[in-house]
Amino acid sequence: MSRRVNQLVGWAVFFVLMSSCESKHPKEIREGQIDYCIEYDTLTLSRIDKKILPSSLIVRFCNNNTINTIDALSGAVTISIISQPSKKEFATLLKVFNKKLYHSEPYANGQYPALYARIPKVIIDTLVNDCDYLGFQCKSVMGYFADNPDSKFEIIYTKQISIDKPNLNTPFENIDGVMLGFNLRFNRIDMRLRARSVTKTKVNADAFSIPPDYKKVDFQTMTDLIYLLQQ
Numbered sequence: 001m002s003r004r005v006n007q008l009v010g011w012a013v014f015f016v017l018m019s020s021c022e023s024k025h026p027k028e029i030r031e032g033q034i035d036y037c038i039e040y041d042t043l044t045l046s047r048i049d050k051k052i053l054p055s056s057l058i059v060r061f062c063n064n065n066t067i068n069t070i071d072a073l074s075g076a077v078t079i080s081i082i083s084q085p086s087k088k089e090f091a092t093l094l095k096v097f098n099k100k101l102y103h104s105e106p107y108a109n110g111q112y113p114a115l116y117a118r119i120p121k122v123i124i125d126t127l128v129n130d131c132d133y134l135g136f137q138c139k140s141v142m143g144y145f146a147d148n149p150d151s152k153f154e155i156i157y158t159k160q161i162s163i164d165k166p167n168l169n170t171p172f173e174n175i176d177g178v179m180l181g182f183n184l185r186f187n188r189i190d191m192r193l194r195a196r197s198v199t200k201t202k203v204n205a206d207a208f209s210i211p212p213d214y215k216k217v218d219f220q221t222m223t224d225l226i227y228l229l230q231q
Contacts (some may be wrong), residue, residue: 154180
């Protein structure tokens with residue numbers, strides 16, 4: 001009888017351990033949403049009111065299509081980038097209060113969307129470490145913007161979120177995985193982004209379409225407008 005009890009206890013422990021491993025390292029996610037918080041250094045906050053700075057980044061993805069949206073001024077200003085590998089094109093959408101503009105163009109080597117147009121390429125350290133982040137198996141590396149090698153920052157990325165070449169046509173194109181932690185720099189503003197949640201959820205195909213009330217502008221106009229917003 002005691003042997004039977006020991007066997008049952010042994011199997012119970014086995015299944016508990018297996019279930020804990022599965023929750024710690026979830027299966028690959030192919031559709032969903034990533035929510036990031038944005039942090040700033042004290043120098044930035046000493047000269048700019050935090051209320052007018054971008055406060056969050058939301059990435060929605062499905063079938064390798066992605067839309068990245070940054071909000072500022074409680075949603076009064078939003079900048080989105082839609083990437084559609086099947087069409088080999090991306091679009092930048094800008095909303096400032098009631099003004100809605102967009103620019104779309106095909107993928108091109110070395111060509112960044114307007115949001116990243118004035119950001120130097122990110123150089124990646126060759127030393128790669130394994131880590132866990134939000135329950136995902138990740139890699140951690142150090143990187144820096146090409147024009148400022150003395151200011152390194154951590155980049156955390158995973159391949160357990162299924163987006164093919166997620167950093168194509170961005171300064172982070174050498175990172176082979178979805179980034180859950182990284183830095184961005186817009187003009188003189190340093191931003192530290194960290195994912196706070198990854199949710200497996202249905203994403204409607206309309207999310208990757210340009211709304212009909214957005215007016216088309218050329219690349220230079222879009223780049224200049226985004227640059228002005230960073231002043």
